[in-house]
Amino acid sequence: MSAATLPNAATHSFRLTEEQEQLRREIRSFAAKEIAPHVMEWDEASEFPSAVVKQLGRMGLLGMLIPDELGGAGLGYVDYMMAIEEISAVDGSVGIIMAAHNSLGMNHIYLAGNAEQHRRYIPKLATGEWLAAWGLTEPGSGSDAAGARTTAVRKGDRWVLNGSKTFITNGAHADVSVVIAVTDKTQGTHGLSAFIVEKGMPGFRPGKKENKLGLRASDTSELILEDCEVPAENLLGKEGEGFVDSLRILDGGRISIAALALGIARGAYDAARKYVKQRRQFGKAIAEFQGIQWKLADMATQLDAARLLTLRAAAIKDAGKTTTSESAMAKLFASEAAVRICDEAVQLHGGYGFIKDYPVEKFYRDVKLCTIGEGTSEIQRMVIARELLKRP
Ligand SMILES: Cc1cc2nc3c(=O)[nH]c(=O)nc-3n(C[C@H](O)[C@H](O)[C@H](O)COP(=O)(O)OP(=O)(O)OC[C@H]3O[C@@H](n4cnc5c(N)ncnc54)[C@H](O)[C@@H]3O)c2cc1C
Numbered sequence: 166m167s168a169a170t171l172p173n174a175a176t177h178s179f180r181l182t183e184e185q186e187q188l189r190r191e192i193r194s195f196a197a198k199e200i201a202p203h204v205m206e207w208d209e210a211s212e213f214p215s216a217v218v219k220q221l222g223r224m225g226l227l228g229m230l231i232p233d234e235l236g237g238a239g240l241g242y243v244d245y246m247m248a249i250e251e252i253s254a255v256d257g258s259v260g261i262i263m264a265a266h267n268s269l270g271m272n273h274i275y276l277a278g279n280a281e282q283h284r285r286y287i288p289k290l291a292t293g294e295w296l297a298a299w300g301l302t303e304p305g306s307g308s309d310a311a312g313a314r315t316t317a318v319r320k321g322d323r324w325v326l327n328g329s330k331t332f333i334t335n336g337a338h339a340d341v342s343v344v345i346a347v348t349d350k351t352q353g354t355h356g357l358s359a360f361i362v363e364k365g366m367p368g369f370r371p372g373k374k375e376n377k378l379g380l381r382a383s384d385t386s387e388l389i390l391e392d393c394e395v396p397a398e399n400l401l402g403k404e405g406e407g408f409v410d411s412l413r414i415l416d417g418g419r420i421s422i423a424a425l426a427l428g429i430a431r432g433a434y435d436a437a438r439k440y441v442k443q444r445r446q447f448g449k450a451i452a453e454f455q456g457i458q459w460k461l462a463d464m465a466t467q468l469d470a471a472r473l474l475t476l477r478a479a480a481i482k483d484a485g486k487t488t489t490s491e492s493a494m495a496k497l498f499a500s501e502a503a504v505r506i507c508d509e510a511v512q513l514h515g516g517y518g519f520i521k522d523y524p525v526e527k528f529y530r531d532v533k534l535c536t537i538g539e540g541t542s543e544i545q546r547m548v549i550a551r552e553l554l555k556r557p
Contacts, residue, residue: 222293253428
């Protein structure tokens with residue numbers, strides 16, 4: 166990756182450190198050895214890569230944002246986005262498994278949880294012994310997530326949850342899920358609360374596993390709660406603040422989806438760059454045609470612009486500042502650019518781009534989720550506009 170700076174480089178350096186470059190090399194070599202040979206087999210069978218997920222845990226990649234004392238790697242968002250990019254350049258399915266675990270499920274427990282919840286859950290999650298999921302979306306409420314219908318009613322020392330969550334990444338494989346439910350429907354966005362629900366708790370089970378266009382080796386499942394009794398101490402954060410906390414979680418999560426898009430697009434771009442140098446038509450390599458060169462130039466420029474926006478959001482997050490609009494801009498631009506880049510990568514392969522023997526076919530399918538998950542492009546534009554209009 167080329168080092169780059171922004172005008173306010175005095176506060177945010179965009180140069181990776183030697184440690185970060187070393188980590189990048191390690192992850193790249195791991196992905197090439199342990200993931201690349203299995204990508205199509207997992208994709209076709211929709212097979213969750215359990216063994217690789219355990220290996221990610223051993224490498225510290227499932228506790229990246231968690232401090233050492235809680236069993237994590239004590240790294241920041243710049244390291245995290247770089248890790249997701251490297252993994253997703255080989256397989257976006259593994260990238261989204263990491264993202265849902267690190268920046269959604271586990272991060273919600275880390276950011277909103279109390280000391281006892283940290284002690285109980287974080288070390289096991291950060292080392293990859295346990296996997297996390299995060300359940301906000303419901304069949305009737307996606308973009309309008311505050312319109313959730315799942316309820317939680319306090320009964321003595323327990324909360325009783327009823328409802329269902331849909332499209333939950335890691336849903337059927339997670340040991341621990343964070344679930345958002347309505348605790349007081351008169352309070353609007355301040356009437357939802359978050360709960361930690363463990364696998365095997367009575368009344369809690371995964372439902373339908375989705376059969377998807379892309380990211381097929383990742384698990385996207387329904388979560389069903391039927392009179393599910395959760396101990397009172399599993400309320401996560403303050404009662405009524407679950408939705409507001411979720412928005413904070415999404416500020417970080419959107420950086421991971423931007424990085425997922427970046428990785429998938431880079432995988433597609435690299436494959437296309439290699440292919441156009443090899444493929445010959447009209448007596449020469451197609452890379453010699455200016456029409457092809459301009460496509461590559463546009464792809465590379467969009468990729469760098471997406472990376473810079475994502476790095477900016479990650480660096481500001483690491484500086485402890487709010488990144489609502491920076492995260493939304495990175496996610497919006499990176500995901501839409503990545504869709505265009507993967508489309509061009511297929512085009513540059515001609516008919517071979519439509520065939521499963523070449524990797525761009527899968528990148529093209531996988532990348533589409535990036536303009537949808539953790540808020541669609543339309544919702545990112547709403548978030549950005551709201552932030553812009555707040556400014557004096
Ligand atoms: C593979 C996958 C993994 C996922 N993982 C998770 C997960 O781990 N946890 C979780 O909670 N959720 C998850 N989701 C859900 C995802 O976040 C939602 O699908 C997404 O937020 C969109 O919601 P929806 O599907 O209900 O679409 P809708 O909200 O029904 O949107 C339909 C269309 O209407 C547009 N639209 C809606 N409102 C407006 C508006 N006000 N102005 C303009 N346009 C609008 C949308 O942009 C979209 O184009 C996942 C989804 C998928 C597909």
